[in-house]
Amino acid sequence: MAHRVDNEYDYLFKIVLIGDSGVGKSNILSRFTRNEFCLESKSTIGVEFATRTLQVDGKTVKAQIWDTAGQERYRAITSAYYRGAVGALLVYDITKRQTFDNVQRWLRELRDHADSNIVIMMAGNKSDLNHLRAVSEDDAQVLAEKEGLSFLETSALEALNIEKAFQSILTEIYHIISKKALAAQEAANSTALPGQGTTINVADTGNFNKRNCCST
Numbered sequence: 642m643a644h645r646v647d648n649e650y651d652y653l654f655k656i657v658l659i660g661d662s663g664v665g666k667s668n669i670l671s672r673f674t675r676n677e678f679c680l681e682s683k684s685t686i687g688v689e690f691a692t693r694t695l696q697v698d699g700k701t702v703k704a705q706i707w708d709t710a711g712q713e714r715y716r717a718i719t720s721a722y723y724r725g726a727v728g729a730l731l732v733y734d735i736t737k738r739q740t741f742d743n744v745q746r747w748l749r750e751l752r753d754h755a756d757s758n759i760v761i762m763m764a765g766n767k768s769d770l771n772h773l774r775a776v777s778e779d780d781a782q783v784l785a786e787k788e789g790l791s792f793l794e795t796s797a798l799e800a801l802n803i804e805k806a807f808q809s810i811l812t813e814i815y816h817i818i819s820k821k822a823l824a825a826q827e828a829a830n831s832t833a834l835p836g837q838g839t840t841i842n843v844a845d846t847g848n849f850n851k852r853n854c855c856s857t
């Protein structure tokens with residue numbers, strides 16, 4: 642196809658970035674959506690978002706990624722930020738222990754404001770600064786297993802594992818959604834009387850998600 646307009650996608654998934662101030666959320670976002678990195682970026686004020694469309698299991702998925710300030714006083718109203726989010730990237734800085742200790746706090750916030758089925762990936766960012774490391778990969782892995790999160794170390798500076806982190810969240814979301822669609826189809830088939838049934842096509846779930854998985 643010669644032209645592909647921006648709204649041609651099968652699914653739209655809203656993903657939120659969370660974590661303490663300075664861990665690299667905005668640079669992870671700019672690396673993933675524009676392949677840009679800024680060494681002297683300023684703290685985010687309010688909410689920003691950027692999108693990128695990519696292939697997940699043969700489907701065209703538009704990821705709409707929301708970014709806000711880690712600092713309490715700059716943060717936008719939390720419930721609106723989390724509304725409709727189906728995935729979260731919870732970021733800490735491997736050189737700052739406090740940002741890792743605060744992961745529990747962010748998980749609590751997700752539990753309070755986000756959908757209980759939200760897919761969460763924990764990212765230990767700034768892996769390029771290994772000589773300044775204050776959080777071991779093992780400690781992070783233990784926490785991830787305890788909390789049932791996926792985990793990767795990333796570097797927005799070196800573009801390491803950024804792509805993989807988002808691909809992995811989006812794939813997990815897609816698998817959950819397609820399983821649900823299949824279950825709905827099976828339920829409909831088993832309750833429908835012969836000749837009166839409504840067929841729910843898995844392919845239709847693209848529209849379902851365009852309406853329900855994103856608040857904008």
Ligand SMILES: Nc1nc2c(ncn2[C@@H]2O[C@H](COP(=O)(O)OP(=O)(O)OP(=O)(O)O)[C@@H](O)[C@H]2O)c(=O)[nH]1
Nearest residue numbers: 662663664665666667668680684685711796797798
């Ligand atoms: N060495 C290194 N520095 C990074 C990396 N990612 C971000 N930084 C730097 O860390 C600082 C903070 O990055 P931001 O992306 O602004 O952090 P943030 O989490 O968005 O911060 P808030 O908006 O205040 O919540 C900047 O100076 C970035 O250049 C990385 O992977 N490696």
Ligand SMILES: [Mg+2]
Nearest residue numbers: 666667684685
């Ligand atoms: Mg920021």
